[in-house]
Structure formats: C-alpha cells, structure tokens
Amino acid sequence: MTVNDLQPNMIHAENLTHYYGPYPAIQDVNFGVRKGEILGFLGPNGAGKTTTMRIITGFVPPTHGTVTLDGYDVVEQSLEARRRVGYLPETVPLYTDMSVNSYLKYMGTLRGMSPDAIKTRLGQVIDVCRLGDYRKTQIGKLSKGFRQRVGIAQAILHEPQVLVLDEPTIGIDPIQVVETRKLIQELGRDQTVVLSSHILPEVSMICDRVLIIDEGRIVAEDTPKNLAEGLQGVERLEVEIGGPAAEVLPMLKGIDGVSDVTHVNNNGRHTYMVQAQPGKDLRDDISQVVVNNGWSLRGLQLVGMSLEEIFLRLTTHEEL
Numbered sequence: 001m002t003v004n005d006l007q008p009n010m011i012h013a014e015n016l017t018h019y020y021g022p023y024p025a026i027q028d029v030n031f032g033v034r035k036g037e038i039l040g041f042l043g044p045n046g047a048g049k050t051t052t053m054r055i056i057t058g059f060v061p062p063t064h065g066t067v068t069l070d071g072y073d074v075v076e077q078s079l080e081a082r083r084r085v086g087y088l089p090e091t092v093p094l095y096t097d098m099s100v101n102s103y104l105k106y107m108g109t110l111r112g113m114s115p116d117a118i119k120t121r122l123g124q125v126i127d128v129c130r131l132g133d134y135r136k137t138q139i140g141k142l143s144k145g146f147r148q149r150v151g152i153a154q155a156i157l158h159e160p161q162v163l164v165l166d167e168p169t170i171g172i173d174p175i176q177v178v179e180t181r182k183l184i185q186e187l188g189r190d191q192t193v194v195l196s197s198h199i200l201p202e203v204s205m206i207c208d209r210v211l212i213i214d215e216g217r218i219v220a221e222d223t224p225k226n227l228a229e230g231l232q233g234v235e236r237l238e239v240e241i242g243g244p245a246a247e248v249l250p251m252l253k254g255i256d257g258v259s260d261v262t263h264v265n266n267n268g269r270h271t272y273m274v275q276a277q278p279g280k281d282l283r284d285d286i287s288q289v290v291v292n293n294g295w296s297l298r299g300l301q302l303v304g305m306s307l308e309e310i311f312l313r314l315t316t317h318e319e320l
C-alpha cells in the first residue's frame with residue numbers, strides 16, 4: 001500500500017445505473033479515481049462510456065446511484081461539483097463564428113470567472129493547448145484537431161480538479177494525436193483525468209488504470225500491465241522445435257487439449273504458436289511429444305495476450 005492508496009477518491013461512483021426509456025445504458029457501475037490518476041474507459045460502441053461521463057459531469061442525473069467529485073454529490077451539490085470539473089464532450093458545442101479568444105472568454109464568463117481571472121488564465125490555456133497562432137481565428141475555420149484543442153482549452157479554463165475527456169483524440173491526425181496525448185499526460189500530473197477511447201495502445205500509453213465497459217457493465221478493471229498479465233494464463237505457448245515442420249505440426253495439433261497451432265519458419269528456426277483450450281497447461285505434453293519423436297525442444301514460453309486480445313475476449317461473446 002502506498003500513501004496514494006490512502007487518499008480519498010476524487011471521483012467516487014457508486015451503483016450507477018441509467019435508463020434511456022426502458023433500456024439500461026449502464027448498470028451498477030462502481031469505480032473510484034484518485035487525485036492525479038488518469039483513468040481510461042475502454043469499450044465498444046454503445047458500451048455506455050459517454051453516458052457514464054455525462055453522469056459524472058452532472059449533465060444527466062443517473063436513474064440510480066450516486067457520484068461525488070471531491071466529496072460533492074453531482075446531483076445534490078451540483079454547483080460545487082460542476083465547479084470542479086472540466087468536460088470535453090463527444091461533440092463540442094463550439095460557436096463557429098466566434099474567434100478562439102472570444103469563445104474562451106465567453107466560456108470563462110459562463111463559468112463565473114472574473115474578467116481579470118479570465119485574462120490571466122486565457123494566456124496560460126492558449127499556451128498549454130498550443131493555440132497561440134490561432135487566437136483570432138474563427139473557430140469555424142479551424143481544422144478538426146485544432147477545434148479539439150479549443151475543446152480541451154475550454155475544459156481546463158477554470159482550473160478544474162477533474163477533467164473528463166470523451167474520446168479526446170478521435171478524428172485527428174497522427175501528429176496532433178501525439179501532441180494531444182502529451183498534453184493529457186501533462187494535465188494528468190496535477191489533475192484527475194477520466195478519458196474514453198477505442199484506441200487500445202493509447203489507453204495503455206496514457207492511463208494509469210483501465211476500466212473496460214461492455215453493454216453497460218464493467219467487465220474488467222486494472223492497470224494496462226496487470227490486465228495483460230492477469231489474463232496471460234498458460235493457454236498460449238510459443239514453442240521452438242528442431243524437427244521437420246511437416247511432421248511436427250500435425251503431431252502438435254493432435255495433442256489432446258490443443259485448439260490451434262500456427263507455424264512460422266524464421267530462417268530455418270521453426271516456431272509454433274500453440275493455443276490450448278481454456279485452463280489447460282500443455283507444457284509437459286508438448287515436451288513429451290518432442291522427446292518421443294527424437295526432435296529437440298529449443299524453447300518453450302508462455303505468451304501474454306495483447307491488450308487488443310484481452311479487449312476482444314472480454315467484449316465479444318464468442319469463443320476466440
């Protein structure tokens with residue numbers, strides 16, 4: 001346990017359930033996020049990421065359950081809670097005929113900032129979001145990536161302790177994606193960040209913790225590293241065998257408990273990726289087959305799943 005574990009949650013969500021009409025969009029969602037933590041919501045389309053974020057930010061009240069931000073209930077103490085949160089929604093309602101400067105000033109006024117506070121903060125936000133060359137540009141004339149930066153700028157304007165970013169890098173080019181990720185990481189040093197994404201490497205790169213949501217429920221929650229390790233199991237093995245591939249392959253496939261084998265010939269080094277049925281440890285059986293046939297076992301190791309595979313395993317309902 002570290003000192004950080006003892007800190008109270010900056011965001012605390014308990015038993016969140018939300019219905020749109022008769023259908024639950026999310027069901028019994030529980031999580032906490034500590035100060036300075038970056039939490040990623042990962043899930044397929046329609047999983048409930050945006051719904052959860054709209055609840056956290058106080059835009060929609062949950063049908064059941066509660067959320068507190070820094071101890072303030074987002075429904076019961078919405079003014080206090082909202083003051084502490086910056087939100088980049090899925091579609092940012094930008095006023096396209098305003099300049100970047102006037103839009104940000106306007107948003108500051110809406111948030112109750114004084115003209116002096118806006119003036120000081122505007123310069124900082126423009127710097128942080130690297131919008132310096134575009135202060136006077138009409139928002140309607142900005143590219144998608146720069147509009148996204150304006151969206152982030154309005155979210156951080158009032159120096160909220162909590163930032164909620166719904167797919168912050170969607171639709172922007174790879175160079176701007178790298179910049180935006182850097183920016184989020186910088187912001188994450190002092191603030192608590194919740195972001196959603198479909199992009200798995202992005203989540204594992206930026207986030208301290210990942211929450212995988214599927215059909216409105218949390219199906220896994222851990223650090224990207226632990227998720228990959230925890231599901232590693234003994235179900236996939238990479239084996240290098242010295243012996244004729246034409247004979248080795250059918251023998252491996254014939255082992256009881258093997259569900260699939262793929263063969264790679266890497267400059268004469270024959271490696272086989274052996275997929276076992278769930279829960280089977282086939283290391284002894286494989287060694288036995290190799291020895292019995294007079295081949296040589298040059299390597300045998302367990303192979304972890306990529307975050308992609310974990311995600312698919314948790315969110316698809318067929319056997320992979």
Ligand SMILES: Nc1ncnc2c1ncn2[C@@H]1O[C@H](COP(=O)(O)OP(=O)(O)OP(=O)(O)O)[C@@H](O)[C@H]1O
Binds near residue numbers: 024048052
């Ligand atoms: N305003 C609404 N009215 C009715 N149903 C809605 C509404 N908003 C969302 N839903 C439904 O709630 C479920 C969750 O949607 P949500 O937008 O939260 O998913 P998401 O994880 O953000 O998906 P995406 O990755 O596509 O953005 C979906 O089944 C969606 O159709």
Ligand SMILES: [Mg+2]
Binds near residue numbers: 166
């Ligand atoms: Mg969404």
